[in-house]
Amino acid sequence: MSANSARPSPAAQPSGSAFILKKALISALVALVLFSLMIGVRTEAGPQGGLIYWTRFGDLAALVGAVFGGSIIVELLRQWWGPVDKDSIVPKPVQSAISFAGRWLAPALLVFAFLVPVIFYNQRYILDLSILVLTYVMLGWGLNVVVGLAGLLDLGYVAFYAVGAYSYALLATNFGLSFWVCLPLAGILAAFWGVLLGFPVLRLRGDYLAIVTLAFGEIIRLVIINWQSLTGGPNGVSGIPRPTMFGIPLTPGDDGLAARLGIEFSPTHRLVFLFYLILAMALLTNWVTIRLRRLPIGRAWEALREDEVACRALGINTTTTKLTAFATGAMFGGFAGAFFATRQGFISPESFTFQESALVLAIVVLGGMGSQLGVALAALAMIGGFELFRGFDQYRMLVFGIAMVLLMIWRPRGLIGHRAPTVFLERNQAISSDLVKEGHG
Amino acid sequence: MSGDHILTVDRLMMRFGGIVAVNELSFAAERRKITALIGPNGAGKTTVFNCITGFYRPSGGAIRLAHDDGRTIQLERLNDFRISKQAKVARTFQNIRLFPGMTALENLMVAQHNALMRASGLTLLGLLGLPSWREAEQRAIELARTWLNRVSLLDRADDAAGNLPYGDQRRLEIARAMCTEPALLCLDEPAAGLNARESGGLNELLLSIRNEQGTSILLIEHDMSVVMEISDHVVVMDYGVKIAEGTPQAVRDDPKVIAAYLGADEEEAIAVMESGT
Incomplete structure (x- = not known):
């Protein structure tokens, strides 16, 4: 607050109750329309098939009133907050605290991640959830190469996820190959499809690139659905082998890991193993x-x-760089x-x-x-966070959307x-996002 | 004397639909000399540049580049990035095209992409962090440091290129082009937007590039103080054709050139000159 009042006064900005009322009235009017x-007005098909309607002016009045009141509150908040620019949104002390936290956040998160199975050993739900989170962390990091670094907007990333999952599922169920043989194969096959997608979109940029990659994702999915003889179509592939710890299965049998180590078998062992695997x-x-x-x-x-x-102009082959x-x-x-295929045991x-x-x-x-x-x-x-909002039930998507907008x-x-x-050379200083381009494709 | 020519443009044609932007243009640039390409706005200078640097494919004619080792490269047959990679022609842009979100040093590192790719064993050796790669990277940083020093931007090496003042960005772009170790450096209006002191510094930089690196320079320029002071040879274009060439002095006194710049008839220009003397 003190930082804001020290700033050159927002004289140009009109304040006062008249301005606020005017703004609220306009908002209310827009809401009314x-x-x-x-x-x-609510309409419904009547019993005779004709259209019947009834009015709900009470609800309408309540909503417009809410918009009117809300608009006044927002405007008051805005004046209390001071002029909106980058500095005032996040106060200085908070910024320095964030930068301090930022330095220690990554190592702290890493240590925490390693300890998750120890802390939550008996909570299957949390272990499952953290495996899911880590899967998305990995997917995010993978897509980050394409979107974040190379600036190529890819809306069909799930296609490669599918290629990897089906590669393992089909190779393992049909040829009995182990997870550790299939993992590199799945990566190579997905990379191959990545190059195949890359070729036609080399010249495309922006929206056009997004649409073609989107279509590519759908093509892969539709091929999987319709190529029943190979993929089982909508029924999916089931009975995908679980991963073994370098050949030692995580089963209650005599040759299982638990029996070999001489400890009691628990299904949590597999979860912990899967957790460390995806980590x-x-x-x-x-x-x-x-x-x-x-x-x-x-750098290219x-x-x-x-x-x-x-x-x-610098002699960089943009074709191979994109591919x-x-x-x-x-x-x-x-x-x-x-990994997804071996964790689920079933994919569709x-x-x-x-x-x-x-x-x-x-x-x-984000x-x-x-x-x-x-x-x-x-x-x-x-x-x-999505799981946290599970209690909100049908409002989950709404809360989620609002959080994203904010x-x-x-x-x-x-x-x-x-x-x-x-x-x-001398100083390792971060570059402001204002200068960094988002890429045109 | 044709052996001394690094670049020979032979009856270059460039059409865009029905418009002839460059019409049967022939000229040559001498090795280790500064050749200036001048002309009024819309004369087709940048089009010539784009043909030489592979951004356009010429409609006709030939562009030959003769390297020091005797290799001759037909530039009109190469395109795109190969001009820079194989023919060793570097360029700058009329409206500066740095990588604004990367630091000055990073900009110069990107310029050494091809050499570094080879040193990093197409990424594989680099991924493992082998010593040979580390040495190559250190050498690249040293080269970048040298050039940052040459354009007096060493203290701003770690600043984002987009944060640099305009004149610094111009010099950084030249340094970046030089980091590709070119045989021919093509500069598109390097002095545009610079004040008198900055363009004086630019003259010194370009002369030192010619004298110390032995790089041949081809430049488009409107700033006559730059053209007259540093160029060894001047080619004047108007409406896509060459109207004059020669030493800066000879070109300056050529009535055709004055006519083109003043937008007057040749006779009028002669009349003006004669009345003046």
Whole structure:
């Protein structure tokens, strides 16, 4: 508050009750026009098939009144808050606290992640949920290569997730290959499909690229549904083998891990194993991405996002650069898909709808494009937060939507909006998100 | 003397539909010299540049680049990134095209992409962090540091390129082009938007690039103080054709050039000149 009052007074901004009332009246009027038909009049098919209607002016009046009152409150809040710009939204002490927390957040999260199975050993629900969260963290990190670094908007990422899942499911059920053989194969196959998607969209940008990738995601799903002889169609693939700990199955049998270690068998063992498996895979994704960013290929991805024409003038082959971005992102999606298949034991095309793509993209965008920590936080908030709101029942989506809108108002470039340079001479200073391009494709 | 020409443009044609932007243009740029391409607005200078640097594919004619080692490259047959990668022609843009969200140092590192890709074993060796890659990266940083020093931006190495003042961005873009270690450097209006002191500094920079690196320079420029001071050879274009060429002094006194710039007939220009003397 003191910071705000010290600022040059908002003299240009009209204040006073007349202004507030006028604004509230206008809002109320707009609400009246909007809701008069939506709420004021209700129509229904009558018993004789004719249209009957009745009016609900009481509800309408209540809503318009709420808008009027709400508008006054918002305006008062806004004047109390001071002029809206970046500094005043987040006060200075909060900012410094955030930057301090930011430095320790990643290591703290990592330690916490390692301890989750220890802390929550007896809570199956939390273990299951954290495995799900980590799967989305990994998917988010994979898509981050394509969207966040290379700036190529990919709405069909779930296709690679599906390719990975079906690769493992089909190879394991038909040929009896083990998870550890199938995992790299799933990645390679997904990367192959990433390149296949990449070729036709090389020249596309922006909305056009988004539409083609969206279509690609749907094509893969429809092929899976309709190629019944191979994929089982809508029935999916069941009986997918569970992963073994390097050949030792996690079963109650004599050759199981528990029997060999001489401890009592518990189904939680498998959950813990799956947890550490996806944690290791996600961390590998993270490590490779961080590494790649500091290599010429990673810098070329980011340069491509910043200015494609300049890249070409510097002798960078934009074709292979884009294709490697697609392939790398798809490969991680394929790994995650193989993990998904072995965790579920059953997969069907229903798991690979557009909604999954949208969710993963939302995680990347909310997290702050290109930021590894931001993506992890966003996955935690989106998947974990979604579970938190389970009590809200049918309002869950509403609360979720409002939370997303608010987040985008306060942090339009995602939770972690700034970019860390990949190399520095003297000072390692973050680059403001205002300068970083979002990519044109 | 054709052996001394690094770049030979031979009857270059560029049509856009019915419009002929460049019509049978022929000129040559000498090795280790600064050649200026001037002309009124809309004369087709930038189109010529885009043909040379592979952004346009010429409708006709030939562009030959003769390297020091005797290789001759037909630029009109290469396109896109290969001009920079194989023919070693670097360029800057009329409206600066840096990577604004990357630091000045990163911009210069991106320019060394092809050399670094080879050193990183197409990423695989780099991913493992082998010592050979680390050395190559260190060398690249040193080269970038050298160039940052040359354009006096060393203290701003870790600042985002988009945060630099306009004049600094111009110099950084030249440094970035030089980090590709080009044989021919093409500059599209490097002095546009610079004040007198800055364009004086630019002159020194370009002369030092020519003298120390031995890089041939081809530049488009409107700022006559730059053109007259540093260029060894001037080619004047108007309406897509060459109307004059020669030393800066000869071009300055050419009535055709004055006519083109004043938008007057040639006779009128001669009359004006004669009445003046």
